Amino acid sequence: MPKTLAVVSLKGGVGKTTTCTNLAAYVAAMGVPTLLVDLDVQNGVRFGVGLDTYTGPTLEDVLLHGRRPEEALVPTNRTELAVVLSGRFSDDGALEAYERAFERDVTWLARLLPHLATKDFVPQLVLLDTPAGLGNVTTGAIVAADALILPVQCEPLSLRTLPPMLRRVLHIKAQYNPRLSIEGILLTMYDERQSAAADIVRQAREAFPNGLVFDTVIPRHEELAVSFAVGTPAVTLKTRAAGAQAYIQLGREVIMRLPEDGGDATPG
């Protein structure tokens, strides 16, 4: 079975999608078959990995229009990386129907994930990009995940949203997904020019000891925003500036924690 990591946060704009696209691109480049699933109707992944012009089936089509799950797998120019996009949501009410489907059945995604594979592509790592907040779509992702990556922007408000978030996560875990664990709290957009940033790193490590906070801290670096805007994850650029280097380091932390058996997906 693949390992499924959901990237979730209560606060928006903290780097979830940037983390998903860079982590997926790096881990795949290291030879680990990786599936990136965009659950967010904002479609950030579509732009972040340069699939703006893709018109084929999406999660919306699987959920609402009876397409087979494997039809929604979009291969990329990296053989080990496949993507599933959330949808186009062009029909009236499509957004609402998408959200309602997750509300109706919080385990839908968990049951769907094993079917997002083909005979040529069986993921070893699945990354779920989620919308900000703890709505039904994100709840579905938490129910489907083995572990969570919790990005926290290095500023006070973002850190304060962590305890209520963790309480809700514990509730979902108890109700639906007892095997769920925390992969790590990821400190993002660290800006050394802001005096509060170092305090946030210290406070997070004090409040959540025992390796719960990733060693890697993601700096605020323009290259991450620019590469996102042009649809190429920064980790794949030759320049490899500080932001990309940090995501490479994070990728190594994540690969180290993959199951030893290499995620053998043989049924049974």
Ligand SMILES: Nc1ncnc2c1ncn2[C@@H]1O[C@H](COP(=O)(O)OP(=O)(O)OP(=O)(O)O)[C@@H](O)[C@H]1O
């Ligand atoms: N480390 C970083 N340095 C500089 N810019 C960043 C960094 N991480 C993300 N950004 C930029 O900040 C914005 C928000 O990032 P991103 O979309 O990854 O956050 P998000 O948590 O997915 O947002 P949302 O909650 O809306 O889905 C984007 O414009 C992105 O390019």
Ligand SMILES: [Mg+2]
């Ligand atoms: Mg996002």
